[in-house]
Amino acid sequence: MTTQHCSGTTLLLAAVFLLVTFNGGLAQDSKYGQFAPPDAYEDDPELAYYGSENEWSRRQFYKRKADGSYKRRGQRQMLAIIDGDAEQAVQWAKQRLEADPNDVESMFNLAAAYCRLEQQDLAMSAVRDAVEGGLPIERFQAGPRAVLKPLNDLKAFQELASTQTNGLIHGPMLGCVTDQSARVWVRAQKDVPVVVNVFSCDDNGVPTDNLVCSASATADSDLDYTATIDLTGLEPDSKYVYDVLINEESVLQGEQPRLNTFPMSGKAGKLKIAFGGGAGFAPMNEHMWDTIASKKPDALFLLGDNVYIDLAEEPRGLHRYTYYRRQSRPEFRRLVSSTPVYAIWDDHDCGLDDVWMGPYLDRPHWKPAMLTVFKENWVNPAYGNQDAPGCWFETSFGDVDFFFLDNRYYRTNPFGEHPTMLGPVQKKWLLEALKNSKSDFKVIISSVPWAPESKPGSRDTWDGFREEREEIFSWIDSQKIEGVLLLTADRHRSDVRKIDRPNGYALYDMMSSRLTNMHFHECIPGALFCYNTGCSFGLLTIDATAPDPTATFDIVNIDGETVHTLTLSLSQLSF
Numbered sequence: 001m002t003t004q005h006c007s008g009t010t011l012l013l014a015a016v017f018l019l020v021t022f023n024g025g026l027a028q029d030s031k032y033g034q035f036a037p038p039d040a041y042e043d044d045p046e047l048a049y050y051g052s053e054n055e056w057s058r059r060q061f062y063k064r065k066a067d068g069s070y071k072r073r074g075q076r077q078m079l080a081i082i083d084g085d086a087e088q089a090v091q092w093a094k095q096r097l098e099a100d101p102n103d104v105e106s107m108f109n110l111a112a113a114y115c116r117l118e119q120q121d122l123a124m125s126a127v128r129d130a131v132e133g134g135l136p137i138e139r140f141q142a143g144p145r146a147v148l149k150p151l152n153d154l155k156a157f158q159e160l161a162s163t164q165t166n167g168l169i170h171g172p173m174l175g176c177v178t179d180q181s182a183r184v185w186v187r188a189q190k191d192v193p194v195v196v197n198v199f200s201c202d203d204n205g206v207p208t209d210n211l212v213c214s215a216s217a218t219a220d221s222d223l224d225y226t227a228t229i230d231l232t233g234l235e236p237d238s239k240y241v242y243d244v245l246i247n248e249e250s251v252l253q254g255e256q257p258r259l260n261t262f263p264m265s266g267k268a269g270k271l272k273i274a275f276g277g278g279a280g281f282a283p284m285n286e287h288m289w290d291t292i293a294s295k296k297p298d299a300l301f302l303l304g305d306n307v308y309i310d311l312a313e314e315p316r317g318l319h320r321y322t323y324y325r326r327q328s329r330p331e332f333r334r335l336v337s338s339t340p341v342y343a344i345w346d347d348h349d350c351g352l353d354d355v356w357m358g359p360y361l362d363r364p365h366w367k368p369a370m371l372t373v374f375k376e377n378w379v380n381p382a383y384g385n386q387d388a389p390g391c392w393f394e395t396s397f398g399d400v401d402f403f404f405l406d407n408r409y410y411r412t413n414p415f416g417e418h419p420t421m422l423g424p425v426q427k428k429w430l431l432e433a434l435k436n437s438k439s440d441f442k443v444i445i446s447s448v449p450w451a452p453e454s455k456p457g458s459r460d461t462w463d464g465f466r467e468e469r470e471e472i473f474s475w476i477d478s479q480k481i482e483g484v485l486l487l488t489a490d491r492h493r494s495d496v497r498k499i500d501r502p503n504g505y506a507l508y509d510m511m512s513s514r515l516t517n518m519h520f521h522e523c524i525p526g527a528l529f530c531y532n533t534g535c536s537f538g539l540l541t542i543d544a545t546a547p548d549p550t551a552t553f554d555i556v557n558i559d560g561e562t563v564h565t566l567t568l569s570l571s572q573l574s575f
Contacts, residue, residue: 032354032458034415039364047416050358050367052351053460060310060352066092069518071280071308074325075318077109081147082317086116104135105283105325111140115150124156135328137161138169141189142324144317167192168251169225170327172244175379177299177340179236179264179398184229184244185379187327188219192246196229198259201239207256212240224320224376236264257337260298263398266438268544271397274339275301276537277346277447277489277513280308281325285516285535289331291560292537293339298397300339303489304346304407304447305513312351314366315373323377343378344391344404346447346490347460350374354460356411359423361389371409384409388425394433399544401439403430407447414464421448421465431475434484440549440570441483441542448490451497451509453526461490477504482574485551487540489513492521493532494555496566505573508566510553512538529564531555536563 036051043049059065061079065072073096080089093110096103107130114123131137140148141161151157171186184196198213213234217227234240241256263269274297292300307322326332347355350370357367374391375383384390390406410423422430434442448461450469455461462469476484486499486509494512501507514520514535523530535558543550548569555564 047413050356050364053354070282074105074109078321079318081113081116086113089113102133104130104133108135108139112147115148120154123151137164139328142169144321147317166251167246173336173379174340176381177262179262180234182231182259183379187226191219191221193218194227195245196242198231198240198242205239207241226376228379234261236261265396267398269398271400271542272297273299273301273540274537275303275487276515277303277305278492278517279306279515280517282516282518286329286331288516288535288558289335291558293335294560295539297339300341301445302343304344305348306343308348310348310352312366315369319373344447345374350408356413357408359410359412388423392426399439400441400542401437402443403433404445414459418467419465420468434481435479440544441485441551443485443487446488449488449509449511450486451499454491477501480575483570492517492519493523493530494536494538495527495530497527510538531563534558
């Protein structure tokens with residue numbers, strides 16, 4: 001039993017560090033171990049039902065982290081405010097502004113801290129500085145609302161905001177696109193009806209004034225003022241534009257977003273998917289979203305570590321604040337308004353690094369609330385099922401099936417016997433869905449790598465769940481399931497690793513997880529190729545119309561340059 005002191009809070013932690021000898025070729029004397037707070041040992045005094053391979057603490061918000069990582073600076077300031085130490089937040093924000101007078105995130109937190117201290121004139125001064133520096137004023141309306149309510153109640157702020165806002169805080173975000181339908185997600189300032197109108201395009205893709213669909217939903221304060229609008233009655237493989245209205249007025253500025261439906265279900269076509277993880281908030285790298293948009297992908301898959309929360313506690317403001325930073329960026333909003341988004345989470349979004357959340361639906365106590373925050377901020381087709389909620393789901397684009405996994409919500413302790421990453425319900429769904437798929441290509445999306453030795457010494461990847469990995473791969477072999485592709489994330493690099501199978505075709509683990517992160521991980525021997533010099537994303541292009549259908553994986557850097565390419569034919573992924 002150890003006592004560790006964290007910034008703003010003293011946590012009593014039970015830290016059981018195991019220097020273990022791993023079987024099957026994993027590194028000896030690993031730096032990773034079993035760490036968890038006391039309540040994680042309620043079922044077994046030796047084995048934590050939830051925990052992490054790393055220290056269980058608030059260490060991600062220590063000064064050292066904030067000094068080395070931009071995404072942690074604002075979080076550290078906001079966490080101090082939420083913990084009741086606004087004066088400390090003021091001091092930290094001023095220190096950052098002395099070093100960088102243009103740091104609008106510190107201006108934002110300075111305004112929030114002055115609100116808590118009831119120094120409204122100073123708060124308004126910080127607001128004006130931030131807005132003049134380029135921060136969208138909607139950031140102050142988004143919140144955290146409990147923190148910023150005094151500011152939003154000020155007449156001076158209301159007058160300033162009235163000249164720059166129209167009721168839309170975040171979005172629109174496009175998602176759940178099929179051959180005949182789609183969904184649009186928004187966050188509004190208030191509980192108000194939101195209308196989406198869809199217009200057809202002519203044969204040249206030019207928008208017309210022909211209204212083909214109109215639907216509405218009400219922004220719900222219980223869902224953090226978000227609304228999801230279902231659009232139906234669309235035609236397969238067709239081009240549209242749409243508009244968003246609040247109080248019967250368009251709230252979009254400039255060109256209307258595009259909405260392109262997919263080919264008819266089961267019909268062979270061409271498809272381009274941008275994907276990646278590792279998207280910590282970094283203003284210097286946020287133009288990545290414009291780079292992705294320039295490649296005109298048909299969809300964007302976010303594979304976890306999408307915002308980096310790292311606070312395994314009941315949400316009190318920091319969790320949503322972390323989402324707001326990204327959702328307020330104009331580059332991100334431009335991309336997701338016309339490119340459908342499909343998202344899963346990983347450790348940094350659902351708890352803290354290398355977390356296993358345990359087998360229970362409602363334990364630990366903060367677990368369901370983390371999923372609630374995730375669901376508020378994305379627009380997925382489903383979130384698990386009634387028996388096993390989570391971020392796992394299935395979707396299809398034309399003749400390609402995609403299976404998105406939740407690798408955290410039901411993950412059990414990898415130091416125990418027969419650990420599971422998926423849990424029984426999700427695993428049964430995956431195996432049956434793969435067997436029943438009639439598509440040429442079946443794409444499995446995992447937030448962590450499948451390939452051995454992707455993270456040497458750690459049990460956080462599928463290396464820590466070898467029995468379950470082999471069960472899934474053996475199922476593919478025994479059921480003669482062809483055309484399986486693996487997309488993964490987690491490690492801050494992009495690479496491809498080949499997984500040879502004794503009784504089946506080789507599988508290819510195509511990983512990309514440094515979308516905007518400043519930090520990178522080293523390239524590990526054994527990859528077919530690897531890139532970690534700068535930020536990058538994966539681009540998967542499937543051509544199901546070819547006589548021998550192909551899948552091409554490109555690694556594209558933040559400047560839009562293709563640095564590596566691998567093309568696989570369906571015949572290579574067959575028995």
